[in-house]
Amino acid sequence: MAGGLTAAELERRLAAFPRLRYAGLPTPLEELGRLSSQLGGPRLWIKRDDGFGPGLGGNKGRALEFFMADLLRKGQRKAVTFGSLQSNHARMTAAACAQVGVEAHLLFFARRPPHPEGNLLLDALFGAHMHYIPFGGGGDGSMTLETTNRLVRLVARLWVGRDAYFIPVGGHHVTGCLGYVAAAAEIQAQAASLGLPPARTTVVMAAGTGSTLAGMLAGFYLLRSPIRVLGLDVENLWKGFPASVARLAGALCATLGEERRFRPEEIPLLGGPSPDHGDGRLAANFRSAIRLMAQSEGIVLDPVFTGKAFAGLLELIDRGEFGEEEHVIFLHTGGLPSLWACGDPL
Numbered sequence: 539m540a541g542g543l544t545a546a547e548l549e550r551r552l553a554a555f556p557r558l559r560y561a562g563l564p565t566p567l568e569e570l571g572r573l574s575s576q577l578g579g580p581r582l583w584i585k586r587d588d589g590f591g592p593g594l595g596g597n598k599g600r601a602l603e604f605f606m607a608d609l610l611r612k613g614q615r616k617a618v619t620f621g622s623l624q625s626n627h628a629r630m631t632a633a634a635c636a637q638v639g640v641e642a643h644l645l646f647f648a649r650r651p652p653h654p655e656g657n658l659l660l661d662a663l664f665g666a667h668m669h670y671i672p673f674g675g676g677g678d679g680s681m682t683l684e685t686t687n688r689l690v691r692l693v694a695r696l697w698v699g700r701d702a703y704f705i706p707v708g709g710h711h712v713t714g715c716l717g718y719v720a721a722a723a724e725i726q727a728q729a730a731s732l733g734l735p736p737a738r739t740t741v742v743m744a745a746g747t748g749s750t751l752a753g754m755l756a757g758f759y760l761l762r763s764p765i766r767v768l769g770l771d772v773e774n775l776w777k778g779f780p781a782s783v784a785r786l787a788g789a790l791c792a793t794l795g796e797e798r799r800f801r802p803e804e805i806p807l808l809g810g811p812s813p814d815h816g817d818g819r820l821a822a823n824f825r826s827a828i829r830l831m832a833q834s835e836g837i838v839l840d841p842v843f844t845g846k847a848f849a850g851l852l853e854l855i856d857r858g859e860f861g862e863e864e865h866v867i868f869l870h871t872g873g874l875p876s877l878w879a880c881g882d883p884l
C-alpha cells in the first residue's frame with residue numbers, strides 16, 4: 539500500500555516522546571506447532587508480551603515505558619490509576635512506580651476484600667497505596683470509557699491530590715498507546731523475517747479498554763501494513779466501546795503526524811465468546827481453552843483476558859473463519875497473577 543511510513547520513519551517519530559526502556563524487546567514471536575496441527579486450519583503463532591515490563595510483566599509494560607517517562611519528565615512524584623480488584627494494569631503500575639521511587643496510588647471501586655489475592659497481593663508487595671471506594675466506578679457497560687476516566691480523575695484529585703499523575707483505566711490514552719504503535723512495527727519485522735505473508739496474517743488479542751488494539755490499529759495503518767488485527771471484547775465493560783477505540787486510534791495517528799479518522803464500524807472488535815457455564819464459576823469453554831494451551835504448548839493463559847480471548851479464537855477457527863493458508867498471531871498479554879485469585883479448578 540502506498541503512502542505509509544517506513545519502520546525507520548515511524549521509529550523516528552516515536553523517538554520524539556520520552557520513553558523508559560525495559561529490557562526484553564523484541565518479545566519472542568513463536569510458532570504454536572502442536573496446536574496448529576491439532577486444530578487444523580490456520581498456522582498459529584504466539585507473541586509473548588506476557589513477561590514484558592515490571593512486576594511480572596504483560597501488555598501494560600509497553601504503555602508504562604511511555605507513561606513513566608512522561609511522569610518523570612514532568613517531575614511528578616505520585617501516580618494514580620484505577621481498575622478492577624484483579625487489575626493487571628494497576629499491579630504493573632505499582633511495580634513501575636516502585637522501580638523509580640514514585641508513590642503509586644490505586645483506586646478500587648469495591649470493598650476491601652478480606653484476603654488480598656493474586657494481583658492485590660502483589661500491589662501491596664510493591665508498596666502501593668490502595669484506596670477502596672465501594673461505590674460506582676463504571677465498567678459495567680453503562681458508561682463510556684471516557685466518562686468513567688473523567689469522573690475518576692476528579693475522585694483521584696480529591697482522594698490523592700492534584701499533584702498526582704493520572705493514568706486512565708488500562709492506560710487508555712495516547713501516551714501509553716504509543717507502546718503498541720511501536721509493537722506493530724516490531725511484529726511487522728518479525729513476521730517478515732519468519733516469512734509470514736502480511737496479507738494473510740492476523741494478530742488476535744483480548745480487548746479490555748481497547749488500548750492495545752487502538753495502538754496496533756494505528757501502527758499498522760501508519761505503516762500501511764496489510765497485517766490485520768482483531769480484538770475480542772472479553773469483558774464487555776463499556777458503552778460505545780468501538781467509538782472509544784476509534785477515537786483513540788485516530789488521536790494516535792494525529793499525534794504521529796497523520797490525519798486518519800476511524801469510524802466505529804471499522805474497528806475490528808468482536809464480542810468475546812459466550813461463557814458456557816458448567817460446574818464452576820469460570821465457564822467450561824474458558825477452562826478448556828486454558829488447558830488446551832497449557833497441555834499442547836506448556837504456555838499458561840489467564841482466566842480474565844487471554845484465556846477468554848483464546849477461547850474466542852478457538853470458536854473462530856472452529857467456524858472456519860481462517861483458511862489453512864492464513865497465519866494467526868495470538869498476542870499473549872499476560873495477566874497470570876489472577877490465576878491465583880480465580881478460585882476455580884482449571
Ligand SMILES: Cc1ncc(COP(=O)(O)O)c(C=O)c1O
Nearest residue numbers: 626746747748749750843871873
Ligand atoms: C492480561 C491482559 N490482557 C489484555 C488486556 C486488555 O488490554 P486493553 O485494556 O489494552 O484492551 C488487559 C487489560 O485490560 C490485561 O490485563
